[in-house]
Amino acid sequence: MSHGEPINKERKHCNVDFTLRTEYIEGWEAIRAAHRLVVEVPFTPSLPQRGYNNRTLYVNFSTNEIKEKPVTQQMKDIFIGGRGFGLWRLWHAVTPKTRWNDPENEIVISPGPVAGITQYPGSGKSLVVSISPQTDIPIDSNVGGYFGPLLKFSGFDALELQGKAEQDVILFIDGVKGIIRIEEAPLEPINSHVLAEVLTRMYAESEEDRINVSVVSTGAGADHSLIGMLNFTWWDKRRGCIRLKQAGRGGIGTVFRNKKIRALVCRGPVIKADMNHVVDFETIAKTGIKLHKEIHNNDPHQCVMRRNGTAHIVEIMDAYDLLPTHNFQYGSHPDTHKIASTVWQARCTQMTVDGCWYGCSMACAKGADGLVLKTGPYKGHMVTVDGPEYENAAGLGSNSGIFDPDYLLELNFYCDTYGMCTITWGTLCAFIMECYQRGILNLERTGGLDLTWGNAEADLEMMHQVARGEGFGLIAGQGVKKMKEMFITKGWGDPQLIRDIGMENKGLEYSQYLSKESLAQQGGYAFTNKGPQHDEAWLIFMDMVNKQIPTFEDKAEALYYFPLFRTWFGLNGFCKLPWNDVVPSNNSQQPEAHKIPEHVQNYVDLFSATTGIQITKDELLMQSARVYNFQRIFNIRMGKGLREHDRAPYRSVGPVTREEYESRAERYDKQMRDDIGIDPAGKTTDEKIAIHRKYRTDRFEKLMDVVYKRRGWTSQGVPTYARIKELGIDFPEVLEVVKPFLG
Amino acid sequence: MINVNGESMDWQDGMSVRDILKARKFLFPLLIIAINGSIVDAKAYDITIVPDEAEVKIIHLLSGG
Numbered sequence: 001m002s003h004g005e006p007i008n009k010e011r012k013h014c015n016v017d018f019t020l021r022t023e024y025i026e027g028w029e030a031i032r033a034a035h036r037l038v039v040e041v042p043f044t045p046s047l048p049q050r051g052y053n054n055r056t057l058y059v060n061f062s063t064n065e066i067k068e069k070p071v072t073q074q075m076k077d078i079f080i081g082g083r084g085f086g087l088w089r090l091w092h093a094v095t096p097k098t099r100w101n102d103p104e105n106e107i108v109i110s111p112g113p114v115a116g117i118t119q120y121p122g123s124g125k126s127l128v129v130s131i132s133p134q135t136d137i138p139i140d141s142n143v144g145g146y147f148g149p150l151l152k153f154s155g156f157d158a159l160e161l162q163g164k165a166e167q168d169v170i171l172f173i174d175g176v177k178g179i180i181r182i183e184e185a186p187l188e189p190i191n192s193h194v195l196a197e198v199l200t201r202m203y204a205e206s207e208e209d210r211i212n213v214s215v216v217s218t219g220a221g222a223d224h225s226l227i228g229m230l231n232f233t234w235w236d237k238r239r240g241c242i243r244l245k246q247a248g249r250g251g252i253g254t255v256f257r258n259k260k261i262r263a264l265v266c267r268g269p270v271i272k273a274d275m276n277h278v279v280d281f282e283t284i285a286k287t288g289i290k291l292h293k294e295i296h297n298n299d300p301h302q303c304v305m306r307r308n309g310t311a312h313i314v315e316i317m318d319a320y321d322l323l324p325t326h327n328f329q330y331g332s333h334p335d336t337h338k339i340a341s342t343v344w345q346a347r348c349t350q351m352t353v354d355g356c357w358y359g360c361s362m363a364c365a366k367g368a369d370g371l372v373l374k375t376g377p378y379k380g381h382m383v384t385v386d387g388p389e390y391e392n393a394a395g396l397g398s399n400s401g402i403f404d405p406d407y408l409l410e411l412n413f414y415c416d417t418y419g420m421c422t423i424t425w426g427t428l429c430a431f432i433m434e435c436y437q438r439g440i441l442n443l444e445r446t447g448g449l450d451l452t453w454g455n456a457e458a459d460l461e462m463m464h465q466v467a468r469g470e471g472f473g474l475i476a477g478q479g480v481k482k483m484k485e486m487f488i489t490k491g492w493g494d495p496q497l498i499r500d501i502g503m504e505n506k507g508l509e510y511s512q513y514l515s516k517e518s519l520a521q522q523g524g525y526a527f528t529n530k531g532p533q534h535d536e537a538w539l540i541f542m543d544m545v546n547k548q549i550p551t552f553e554d555k556a557e558a559l560y561y562f563p564l565f566r567t568w569f570g571l572n573g574f575c576k577l578p579w580n581d582v583v584p585s586n587n588s589q590q591p592e593a594h595k596i597p598e599h600v601q602n603y604v605d606l607f608s609a610t611t612g613i614q615i616t617k618d619e620l621l622m623q624s625a626r627v628y629n630f631q632r633i634f635n636i637r638m639g640k641g642l643r644e645h646d647r648a649p650y651r652s653v654g655p656v657t658r659e660e661y662e663s664r665a666e667r668y669d670k671q672m673r674d675d676i677g678i679d680p681a682g683k684t685t686d687e688k689i690a691i692h693r694k695y696r697t698d699r700f701e702k703l704m705d706v707v708y709k710r711r712g713w714t715s716q717g718v719p720t721y722a723r724i725k726e727l728g729i730d731f732p733e734v735l736e737v738v739k740p741f742l743g
Numbered sequence: 744m745i746n747v748n749g750e751s752m753d754w755q756d757g758m759s760v761r762d763i764l765k766a767r768k769f770l771f772p773l774l775i776i777a778i779n780g781s782i783v784d785a786k787a788y789d790i791t792i793v794p795d796e797a798e799v800k801i802i803h804l805l806s807g808g
Contacts, residue, residue, distance in 0.1 A: 301785075302772050313806055319768045541771070541803035547749040548802065562805075580773075580805050587804075588775040588782050594804055 022381040024194040031187045032202050038182040041066040045178045046155040049277045051113030057156040061259055062103055066180050071157055080571040082112030083140045084627040085158045086129030096637050100133035101258050103164045109150030110158035115608045116574020119288030122575030124149050124357020132250035133226040134479050135507035135633045139250030141528050142570050144356030145216035145232030148270030155277050158277040165260040175268040185262050191219040192231040193417040196242045200534030203265045210235040216264040218253035218419030222459025224469035228253025229421040244386050245356050248421035276737040280609035287602050292361045295582050303581045308341040309364040310390040315340040322514045324399040327430035328503055329660050331514040335403035339393050343405050362578050371409050375460045385413045394512035395426020400433055400695045401453030418467045426479050427509035429459055431502050473550035480504040500650040506531040510683050515652045518544040518556040523703050526648040529631045556710040567624035626727045629719045637737045643717040653698040658685045747799045754795045760788040773804040
């Protein structure tokens with residue numbers, strides 16, 4: 001490996017000298033020479049017709065079997081693609097007893113029928129599905145980068161990975177030559193920013209060909225934790241390096257390494273305009289141009305996504321008291337300006353087009369160039385970091401009391417290259433720090449790590465420990481749920497307090513929004529299929545600020561519509577951001593403006609124009625409802641998915657501690673008077689906390705009742721026979737799962 | 744006194760829509776604002792004067808990464 005080698009003088013942009021970036025290419029020929037071919041299978045490359053290839057690829061690393069499987073009409077009608085295909089394949093691969101590290105567990109990657117169109121922004125997503133090491137139920141994680149579309153344009157609607165290899169292997173799919181190979185790879189570097197750089201060069205046939213290669217990998221963190229994630233690359237021609245996008249949630253990277261997969265590499269054809277062979281290209285082009293113009297004209301006055309990406313909301317969340325601070329205790333902090341979007345504007349190189357798939361004019365991905373690392377195995381290296389996105393700034397930053405942008409970027413970098421989910425790391429580190437501050441942990445228990453609020457060096461060292469497989473890092477890498485159980489078992493603190501402040505539900509860590517003052521968002525997190533991720537429903541403004549959904553029935557309607565609507569993106573290969581982070585100029589004049597109705601119609605038109613199947617907005621929701629309810633039943637099949645699994649840690653519902661209550665005493669006292677009907681005068685803080693707790697917990701339980709009813713579920717959270725039949729998912733094996741609960 | 748999203752707020756003579764946004768720290772850029780049922784154009788927040796006893800709706804569109 002070389003450090004500081006000249007790359008290409010023409011790649012000097014703005015104020016960052018790209019020529020100084022550390023490169024990792026020296027010696028890759030020797031690494032390749034050590035590969036041993038395990039199996040090679042030819043196939044006939046194809047391009048989709050009307051969005052589908054009508055076949056998926058199955059690879060078993062235990063037996064080295066590689067085969068094609070047909071995509072049936074039923075699969076397309078019921079499961080559409082993406083997450084739907086992943087869940088359907090996974091259902092048939094596992095049993096109720098399967099756990100994440102059993103060989104039959106699978107990782108399924110599927111982009112969806114509309115994925116890969118280059119005319120409409122945000123159309124290059126893939127969905128990754130597996131049984132999660134954190135939750136023991138199916139996890140789904142969406143990701144950009146080129147791998148999914150290149151897989152599809154090589155000839156497969158999904159990639160199904162099962163079994164375990166004996167040695168570390170690389171799966172190579174050459175969609176140009178029609179070759180699939182499993183190769184033992186004994187000398188490959190482990191961490192993603194190095195490995196993906198090496199493999200891109202190794203498998204591209206020329207410098208120009210690098211853009212047609214995408215690598216899926218993880219890092220050393222996934223080897224020693226349950227929170228591993230997958231990095232999907234695309235080749236950044238302007239910078240001359242790989243870029244990384246993450247399938248972060250739920251530990252899929254851990255499953256990947258447990259199967260001894262070092263990397264997946266897909267080399268696809270050169271991307272052209274209509275590789276999906278859609279039915280109505282004119283409609284797709286017209287719809288795309290309309291949104292491109294809208295982004296061009298409106299984004300500079302709206303969310304400024306092209307310049308700031310999702311980090312534009314850091315200071316906004318702070319202003320609304322929603323930015324998680326010190327483990328979700330508070331919603332704002334005086335130092336937030338140090339990690340606000342203006343800071344990232346200065347750190348991220350502008351004037352380059354940053355899209356994780358062709359044709360995305362929203363281009364929210366941002367590269368922070370020129371970061372010189374201060375710690376760890378790459379200390380002194382100059383790297384490009386993707387991000388930070390909002391979740392990273394809030395999770396790795398404010399939630400742990402870290403407001404130093406250099407350290408925040410370094411945390412972001414190491415999470416990525418070690419293959420660990422930034423959201424998960426942010427929430428688990430915040431939990432650890434609060435435990436440390438409250439004496440549940442101490443120097444002896446952390447092995448000498450002084451994990452006080454804001455200690456970024458200790459945070460980084462804990463992360464390096466995970467990657468090295470040693471010390472307290474090994475405990476941290478188990479995630480919040482297992483840490484809670486361990487701390488309680490060891491008698492390290494008040495069990496109730498530990499349960500209340502450990503922000504996980506179903507075993508997955510919360511993403512980075514404060515939900516205490518929005519009952520609808522409490523449900524939006526806890527009633528999710530996979531665990532508390534905001535990609536089902538983000539309702540805080542509607543509920544807390546707008547007061548648009550005051551009744552339980554209003555909230556339930558929102559918790560019916562939005563999870564279904566947003567599920568649909570993951571069936572088809574879409575990114576959510578172009579739906580609601582820019583809006584048409586006349587949106588405010590439209591009925592139900594909060595749904596961005598013109599954009600919803602765009603999606604209806606895109607699906608119909610791609611597949612030739614004419615759908616409506618109602619059918620769009622039904623497509624999602626089939627998959628959403630199937631996933632709920634899949635959870636039940638795995639021993640979860642019931643009411644008891646939808647309950648939330650109290651920190652997400654209301655104030656746990658005196659400090660929390662007293663920091664917002666005026667607000668909470670007013671609520672006690674106006675909403676609960678009790679005069680707070682003369683009551684101690686502990687008494688007031690208890691009154692709030694009973695009131696808020698009762699409301700949460702009532703919301704669950706009303707939401708379940710609206711979704712067509714029993715009071716235990718089981719889809720009813722009538723709902724299952726209405727959706728057309730009344731397969732015998734599905735009915736068998738719900739029968740013990742429905743009679 | 745005016746009502747903003749169901750909550751009372753002190754009114755001042757000459758108060759503009761922008762003044763309400765500042766007072767409430769409403770920084771989010773995707774808003775739909777209506778005064779007594781009439782939508783206010785986003786370009787007119789500075790010059791639109793809010794009358795006393797107005798019913799003000801400030802609808803924030805969805806956000807969240």
